[in-house]
Amino acid sequence: MYEALVESLKNYIELTDDEINLLISKVELKKVRKKQWLLTPGEYSHAKYFISKGCFRAYCIDDNGHEHITKLSMEGWWISDIQSFLSGEPATQYVEALEDGEVVVFPKTVLEELCDQIPQLNKYFRLLYQLALCNNQQRIFRTISNTADKHYLQFIDQFPALEQRVPQYMIASYLGITPEFLSKIKKKSSKKKVEGLKS
Amino acid sequence: MYEALVESLKNYIELTDDEINLLISKVELKKVRKKQWLLTPGEYSHAKYFISKGCFRAYCIDDNGHEHITKLSMEGWWISDIQSFLSGEPATQYVEALEDGEVVVFPKTVLEELCDQIPQLNKYFRLLYQLALCNNQQRIFRTISNTADKHYLQFIDQFPALEQRVPQYMIASYLGITPEFLSKIKKKSSKKKVEGLKS
């Protein structure tokens, strides 16, 4: 239900019960099954989704038909095709459930209305986006500055939970490498560990 | 002066003259010379900077001593070490002027105060950050999905102005490739153009 959303909101701002009720009256819960899409390319992306349960990915397909995961998100976070949401143009990304789950749907018009009616919401998103920007900056820096093995280690260090819940080939895709190569990286780094224990 | 800032604000929200005056009374103009730093690693990053004139870069130095540009910004945009600004930990990035320029300094405490006093400011940052997130998403996608030559072409297509004002080796760094390789890419793609004209 809405507990996770309310908790997330209260983490950043203070809201009255009336405001919370208003908000909840405008949004919608949606249950999704594993592998179901919330959005596919070509559709109009009128909504942002707050994940109250489950794990999701956003991904594009490039000119060569290869998938590239742009985002991995779990409970307490948001997911969407932000470019399409912003520009109003058709989506270029898939948003897919990796497990059975549940999201709170914020259509764009509703979101803007709510932000006008509950000014604090602007603050919520300001702070939330600030955090997201920070994560993106880190991801960019790691991508352009590291070799793949370091990048992978930093990733599982920062998001150990994703390591557990997401298949390895998706993590490879998120990191921008092939699943085969990630497999080789893991082999090498586990060998190192063993050697470390021996000596 | 503050014209560029006011224009940026009015682009997203409506403010009264009183609000604008309040805001201006709290912030500070700062002139910087080419190659001067607004921030260096180890310092505390208490401020965000609105660029009213000039061109800036943010960059880190990795374990091997190589520079990596995380951000390039010009008039009308903001720049900071957002991670440090958020976490309160010492900066890890340099913020450097690429030309003589001028910024409006928003110390963190002032910014939070102002956002409380002028609620609309939250909306300004919400929308601005949304746009920044969108750009970051694009950059990430291009980095993980493209070969360097395509990535470069997309970059100059999106930011032709930067191409003019920023030395080539910095663009290479921003793209995550070496200056030597960018030089080779340019040679190849200009050769293609010439051949295209011949036929």
Place this chain on the structure above:
DNA sequence: CGCGACGTTGATTTGCCTCAACGATTGTGG
């Protein structure tokens, strides 16, 4: 003028990809 900053070029090396084949595990329908 001479020096530093920037771009170019070529030879060599390396990180990562591609392709192909092969386990292991899961799940699903007969």
Place this chain on the structure above:
DNA sequence: CCACAATCGTTGAGGCAAATCAACGTCGCG
């Protein structure tokens, strides 16, 4: 309950994109 297909991970051989290293050309500036 088993057979078979999907799904996911692993391994190896070979190839390509990009890095590294070193040298050189050019321009602007003190």
